[in-house]
Amino acid sequence: MGASHSLSPAPSAAVETRPIDGKAFAAGLRDEIKAEVASLKASHGLTPGLAVVLVGEDPASQVYVRNKGQQTIEAGMASFEHRLPATTTEAELIALVDRLNADPAVDGILVQLPLPKGVDERAVLAAIAPAKDVDGFHVVNAGRLAVGLDALVPCTPLGCLMLLKHHLGSLSGLEAVVVGRSNIVGKPMAQLLLKEDCTVTIAHSRTRDIAAVCRRADILVAAVGRPQMVRGDWIKPGATVIDVGINRVPAPDLGEGRTRIVGDVAYAEALGIAGLITPVPGGVGPMTIACLLRNTVTAARRRAGI
Numbered sequence: 001m002g003a004s005h006s007l008s009p010a011p012s013a014a015v016e017t018r019p020i021d022g023k024a025f026a027a028g029l030r031d032e033i034k035a036e037v038a039s040l041k042a043s044h045g046l047t048p049g050l051a052v053v054l055v056g057e058d059p060a061s062q063v064y065v066r067n068k069g070q071q072t073i074e075a076g077m078a079s080f081e082h083r084l085p086a087t088t089t090e091a092e093l094i095a096l097v098d099r100l101n102a103d104p105a106v107d108g109i110l111v112q113l114p115l116p117k118g119v120d121e122r123a124v125l126a127a128i129a130p131a132k133d134v135d136g137f138h139v140v141n142a143g144r145l146a147v148g149l150d151a152l153v154p155c156t157p158l159g160c161l162m163l164l165k166h167h168l169g170s171l172s173g174l175e176a177v178v179v180g181r182s183n184i185v186g187k188p189m190a191q192l193l194l195k196e197d198c199t200v201t202i203a204h205s206r207t208r209d210i211a212a213v214c215r216r217a218d219i220l221v222a223a224v225g226r227p228q229m230v231r232g233d234w235i236k237p238g239a240t241v242i243d244v245g246i247n248r249v250p251a252p253d254l255g256e257g258r259t260r261i262v263g264d265v266a267y268a269e270a271l272g273i274a275g276l277i278t279p280v281p282g283g284v285g286p287m288t289i290a291c292l293l294r295n296t297v298t299a300a301r302r303r304a305g306i
């Protein structure tokens, strides 16, 4: 057969990769939430309130807590910040959570993770009233999500799902691979994708030939915490890539001692291969906070019965 009649595919033209603007999408969501809060206030006298508990001095956590507080107030909600020293005991923390559970002005409680060594995270999360668990980390909410009941859903996977549905429409039948199996990102992400009728694979540190597993994905979600681990040749051409990773790495090009934030995906390598990709920063992170505000409004409505 002559070359002009070859049945093999032409050398594939590079895919045009479109970045997903999570920052803009989150700003739009916050505008909607702000309008909803104003109408709840006008018609029911209800002001949703979010309490954030930060233990210790973790610099990254301080940034997120500041952003959360600002955006909560901008949305017209009440923000309660509790900053405690790293020496706070588990009993003191649980006593604070109990007070917040009983406080009628508080609709949502978020205990920023990680907690200092010596504090049992599970015990603290278990103390949060499920109706105020706007992170969706309590076993009651995790269980409700798993069996298909209404639940407060963890903010990061919820934000990822909103981006996916907005850009892809129906996800039914798509191959989804989630890299990472944490209780706060990987597992609930897999549950949400399953609910959308994806065929879901969860990969983790023991997965054999992870590159080949990832290459099956129409939707690839990276939630690992390893800078740029997912390489360009792990991505199926045209796939949608959601990069959850927030990794602070040295950036000597910016100057001595400077750092920058990168994701779990080698973004530059993904360009020309992925169809859609979330950048870091400006992708999933802003969606997490917007979904936290949304969950706080949801919790406030349910508690008020409206």
Ligand SMILES: NC(=O)C1=CN([C@@H]2O[C@H](COP(=O)(O)OP(=O)(O)OC[C@H]3O[C@@H](n4cnc5c(N)ncnc54)[C@H](OP(=O)(O)O)[C@@H]3O)[C@@H](O)[C@H]2O)C=CC1
Residues within 6 Å of the ligand: 156, 179, 180, 181, 182, 183, 184, 185, 186, 203, 204, 205, 206, 210, 223, 224, 225, 226, 244, 245, 246, 247, 284, 285, 286, 288
């Ligand atoms: N953008 C946002 O809003 C948010 C971002 N994050 C970021 O997302 C990332 C993940 O967070 P989180 O889920 O809490 O992290 P965890 O450390 O709790 O979980 C990481 C997961 O990645 C897996 N893993 C680790 N190394 C490898 C490897 N070499 N190959 C394959 N899998 C691996 C682990 O597997 P195993 O279970 O086998 O150990 C584990 O399941 C972090 O960068 C975090 O900062 C987190 C929350 C919100």
Ligand SMILES: Nc1nc(=O)c2c([nH]1)NC[C@@H]1CN(c3ccc(C(=O)N[C@@H](CCC(=O)O)C(=O)O)cc3)C=[N+]21
Residues within 6 Å of the ligand: 061, 063, 064, 067, 110, 111, 112, 113, 114, 135, 155, 156, 246, 261, 280, 281, 282, 283, 284, 285, 286, 288, 289
């Ligand atoms: N109980 C609890 N719930 C959490 O949801 C939780 C937590 N603990 N501990 C830490 C992680 C991390 N996390 C982020 C939130 C927002 C951005 C964010 O806004 N990122 C922006 C800015 C990034 C920057 O420059 O710092 C972006 O990606 O564009 C990132 C990460 C929530 N977490």
Ligand SMILES: [Mg+2]
Residues within 6 Å of the ligand: 046, 047, 048, 049, 104, 105, 106
């Ligand atoms: Mg109130």
